[in-house]
Amino acid sequence: MxxxxxxxxxxxxxxxxxxxxxHGRAGRVSTETITLINEAxxxxxxxxxxxxxxxxxxxSKVIGMISHLTSNKKESIVEDPFHSAFIGSIEKTxxxxxxxxxxxxxxxxxxxxxxxxxxNVDGLFCTGVFQDEFFEALTKLKIPVxxxxxxVAHPNICNVGLQDYDGGYTATKYLIxxxxxxxxxxxxxxxxxGVVDERFQGYKNALADASIPFRKNLVFEQELxxxxxxxxxxxxxxxxxxxxxxxxxDILAAGIMAGLKQAGxxxxxxxxxMGFDDINLxxxxxxxxxxxxxxxxxxGKLAVYFLMDKLDNKPIPDNEIIxxxxxxxxxxxxxx
Amino acid sequence: MxxxxxxxxxxxxxxxxxxxxxHGRAGRVSTETITLINEAxxxxxxxxxxxxxxxxxxxSKVIGMISHLTSNKKESIVEDPFHSAFIGSIEKTxxxxxxxxxxxxxxxxxxxxxxxxxxNVDGLFCTGVFQDEFFEALTKLKIPVxxxxxxVAHPNICNVGLQDYDGGYTATKYLIxxxxxxxxxxxxxxxxxGVVDERFQGYKNALADASIPFRKNLVFEQELxxxxxxxxxxxxxxxxxxxxxxxxxDILAAGIMAGLKQAGxxxxxxxxxMGFDDINLxxxxxxxxxxxxxxxxxxGKLAVYFLMDKLDNKPIPDNEIIxxxxxxxxxxxxxx
DNA sequence: TTGTAGGCGTTATCAG
DNA sequence: CTGATAACGCCTACAA
Numbered sequence: 001m002x003x004x005x006x007x008x009x010x011x012x013x014x015x016x017x018x019x020x021x022x023h024g025r026a027g028r029v030s031t032e033t034i035t036l037i038n039e040a041x042x043x044x045x046x047x048x049x050x051x052x053x054x055x056x057x058x059x060s061k062v063i064g065m066i067s068h069l070t071s072n073k074k075e076s077i078v079e080d081p082f083h084s085a086f087i088g089s090i091e092k093t094x095x096x097x098x099x100x101x102x103x104x105x106x107x108x109x110x111x112x113x114x115x116x117x118x119x120n121v122d123g124l125f126c127t128g129v130f131q132d133e134f135f136e137a138l139t140k141l142k143i144p145v146x147x148x149x150x151x152v153a154h155p156n157i158c159n160v161g162l163q164d165y166d167g168g169y170t171a172t173k174y175l176i177x178x179x180x181x182x183x184x185x186x187x188x189x190x191x192x193x194g195v196v197d198e199r200f201q202g203y204k205n206a207l208a209d210a211s212i213p214f215r216k217n218l219v220f221e222q223e224l225x226x227x228x229x230x231x232x233x234x235x236x237x238x239x240x241x242x243x244x245x246x247x248x249x250d251i252l253a254a255g256i257m258a259g260l261k262q263a264g265x266x267x268x269x270x271x272x273x274m275g276f277d278d279i280n281l282x283x284x285x286x287x288x289x290x291x292x293x294x295x296x297x298x299x300g301k302l303a304v305y306f307l308m309d310k311l312d313n314k315p316i317p318d319n320e321i322i323x324x325x326x327x328x329x330x331x332x333x334x335x336x
Numbered sequence: 337m338x339x340x341x342x343x344x345x346x347x348x349x350x351x352x353x354x355x356x357x358x359h360g361r362a363g364r365v366s367t368e369t370i371t372l373i374n375e376a377x378x379x380x381x382x383x384x385x386x387x388x389x390x391x392x393x394x395x396s397k398v399i400g401m402i403s404h405l406t407s408n409k410k411e412s413i414v415e416d417p418f419h420s421a422f423i424g425s426i427e428k429t430x431x432x433x434x435x436x437x438x439x440x441x442x443x444x445x446x447x448x449x450x451x452x453x454x455x456n457v458d459g460l461f462c463t464g465v466f467q468d469e470f471f472e473a474l475t476k477l478k479i480p481v482x483x484x485x486x487x488v489a490h491p492n493i494c495n496v497g498l499q500d501y502d503g504g505y506t507a508t509k510y511l512i513x514x515x516x517x518x519x520x521x522x523x524x525x526x527x528x529x530g531v532v533d534e535r536f537q538g539y540k541n542a543l544a545d546a547s548i549p550f551r552k553n554l555v556f557e558q559e560l561x562x563x564x565x566x567x568x569x570x571x572x573x574x575x576x577x578x579x580x581x582x583x584x585x586d587i588l589a590a591g592i593m594a595g596l597k598q599a600g601x602x603x604x605x606x607x608x609x610m611g612f613d614d615i616n617l618x619x620x621x622x623x624x625x626x627x628x629x630x631x632x633x634x635x636g637k638l639a640v641y642f643l644m645d646k647l648d649n650k651p652i653p654d655n656e657i658i659x660x661x662x663x664x665x666x667x668x669x670x671x672x
Numbered sequence: 673t674t675g676t677a678g679g680c681g682t683t684a685t686c687a688g
Numbered sequence: 689c690t691g692a693t694a695a696c697g698c699c700t701a702c703a704a
Contacts, residue, residue, distance in 0.1 A: 001453065003696095003697055003698085004697070004698065004699095005697075005698095013674070013675085014674065014675045014676075015675085015676095015697090015698080015699090016674070016675060016676080016699085016700085017673085017674060017675080019698070019699060019700085020674090023699090027673095028673070028674085029673065029674080030673060030674090033673085033674085047449070047450050047453040047454060048454065048697090048698080049391070049453070049454070049456070049696085049697050049698070050387075050454045050455055051386075051387040051388075051390040051391045051396065051455065051456060051696090051697080051698095052387075052391055052680090052696075052697035052698045052699090053697080053698060053699080054387040054680090054698095055385070055387045055388055055391060055679095055680045055681065055682090055696090055697080055698075055699095056679075056680050056697085056698050056699050056700085057680090057698085057699065057700095058680095060387065065439075087439075091439050091440070091441060092441065095440070095441065100438055100440070100454075100455070101438065101439045101440070102436055102437065102438050102439075103401075103423075103427050103437045103438075103439055104427070104431070104436070104437070105427060105428065105431065113383070114383050117337065117383035117385070118383060118384065118385070118386045118436075119386055119387065119436070120385070120387060226616045226619055226620070230619065251616070251620075254620040255619075255620060257620070257622075258619055258620050258622065258624070261622055280562045280587070281617060281620065283562055283566065283591075283594055284562070284587075284590040284591060284593070284594050284617065284620075284621060285620060285621060285622065286593075286594065286597055286621065286622050288594070339680095339681055339682085340681065340682065340683095341681075341682095349690075349691085350690065350691045350692075351681090351682080351683090351691085351692095352683085352684090352690070352691060352692080352693095353689085353690060353691075355682070355683060355684090356689095356690090359683090363689085364689065364690080365689065365690080366689060366690090369689085369690090384681085384682080385680090385681050385682070387680090387681080387682095388680075388681035388682040388683085388696090389681080389682055389683080390682095390696090391680090391681080391682075391683095391695095391696045391697065391698090392681080392682050392683045392684085392695070392696050393682080393683065393684095393696090394696095
């Protein structure tokens with residue numbers, strides 16, 4: 001409740017002096033008055049008014065975490081358990097660096113622009129960005145933007161990503177090494193330059209390298225809501241031309257397993273299943289889910305470091321960080 | 337980028353007039369100038385600067401979603417899948433009402449106070465609040481506070497809760513009706529006046545009503561991380577004096593099931609298991625999980641409505657909303 | 673080492 | 689109907 005003015009009056013100095021000690025501009029103030037002012041700050045309980053700061057400086061300390069709504073279904077940002085895993089990590093790291101996190105869903109480019117101007121937002125995290133006009137808008141922003149899991153590159157924009165191609169390849173190769181040849185690929189809709197597309201390429205190339213022809217009718221794209229994924233599982237149960245399924249998300253894999261089971265099939269005896277992400281769920285299904293592991297909290301932390309560096313104008317050697325993946329063997333895959 | 341001033345200059349009127357049409361104060365401005373100003377706003381792309389507004393008015397339109405960190409483990413807000421389910425719902429509803437959501441983790445009371453003053457926060461959502469000095473601080477705030485899942489009541493504070501007692505009772509009674517008498521209770525640490533405590537009371541009373549003596553050694557409290565829950569399952573597997581387990585969270589129930597299975601036990605043949613929450617996971621485990629259902633998105637939405645009413649100074653008939661629960665039968669419980 | 677003054681974008685009061 | 693003007697809290701030249 002106390003303002004700089006209050007402090008100044010209490011101590012009997014000017015606002016400037018108070019401001020100076022608040023910002024640690026030593027040298028400009030005598031040690032004496034510094035302690036005096038600090039005492040007053042403690043006693044009167046001064047807390048900076050960020051709105052006022054944002055108004056006068058050109059930094060608001062607000063970082064936006066943007067979710068670009070395209071698919072109609074999703075209610076908002078935190079739609080899947082994997083996504084929510086690093087948002088906590090982001091808030092924590094941001095806070096440690098003196099920033100504030102605003103969560104915001106936007107539908108259109110102008111939604112985004114309005115939000116940015118509303119708060120003089122300092123920087124942005126975005127997930128689920130593809131090659132479209134929304135991305136174009138991002139590239140034109142004056143503020144640092146860090147994409148998470150994106151494959152649309154641009155000199156202005158940083159990206160924290162994953163070895164998605166390798167993940168797709170590794171998973172598929174693993175299944176092939178286990179003797180599988182008829183491997184389905186299940187995923188949410190494959191968008192060009194998207195994460196899923198990369199995993200899809202990995203899948204196809206692993207097949208090719210093993211001289212297994214790619215069959216388009218083994219690709220299954222659908223939304224990730226539980227009902228849909230289970231239905232897919234029941235449908236896959238009827239396919240005699242499939243021995244293994246690679247799903248690009250654990251929740252999808254788990255849904256498929258549930259569907260298969262509903263249809264009277266066994267995993268892994270009748271169908272081997274692989275997931276992607278290694279969320280907690282993998283240890284809770286039965287059989288437990290063999291999957292591709294990635295480190296979600298680390299992703300969040302690195303994303304923030306990236307943004308902080310950009311905000312501090314530190315030179316960025318490479319505007320992309322690619323986190324490694326590795327395969328985690330559990331019980332859902334069997335040798336043929 | 338354009339400010340009110342810019343608009344005013346473009347049209348050739350004063351800032352006041354522009355401000356008036358922005359706020360739809362009809363009657364005070366001629367229809368003519370209104371259209372003129374609106375055109376300029378469209379062309380020049382005016383977007384209000386919320387910092388400036390926050391500074392001069394006493395409303396910032398910022399709503400804080402606070403997570404009070406006590407247990408050291410959790411990294412931040414969105415730690416469990418259930419919790420994250422309604423945060424999306426909250427952001428959406430808030431946005432539709434012209435508010436902005438800031439996510440913030442606080443450790444101490446003064447962390448909270450600082451945050452509130454930093455941004456002139458208009459209102460607050462809190463989860464995981466118990467009877468402690470943090471709660472005391474909340475009751476003294478001048479802004480509306482909506483607690484989610486709290487059992488510490490106070491005239492100043494709203495609460496959106498659940499029939500937790502009924503949930504505990506219903507679950508336990510269901511197991512009893514299925515012929516179980518030796519029913520374990522598994523939960524995170526039971527804090528007084530907490531959600532879990534209510535469910536615990538329901539459990540105990542259901543036992544009492546069936547003349548089954550409560551046994552303290554059938555109560556298992558531990559954290560909800562996957563490893564711990566699975567370990568608990570393996571330990572329970574060795575207990576010959578238990579036929580059913582009621583877990584107060586689905587993730588806990590799922591972990592226990594996984595542990596039981598690891599230890600060579602079958603669910604529900606050897607142990608019946610019940611969960612609580614009805615998250616997606618329940619349909620993905622095998623057997624699928626019988627549980628107590630609650631509507632997380634609705635909870636979020638109602639929490640926002642509550643807050644909006646308080647912010648609009650609407651009379652609030654009752655400062656508590658209790659959402660109903662119902663039992664969802666699936667496969668994890670068997671009749672003895 | 674310290675103080676003065678102006679302005680950031682907005683709103684509210686009051687006068688024309 | 690419209691326009692000055694002050695104020696919100698803070699920062700930053702520029703003076704002293």
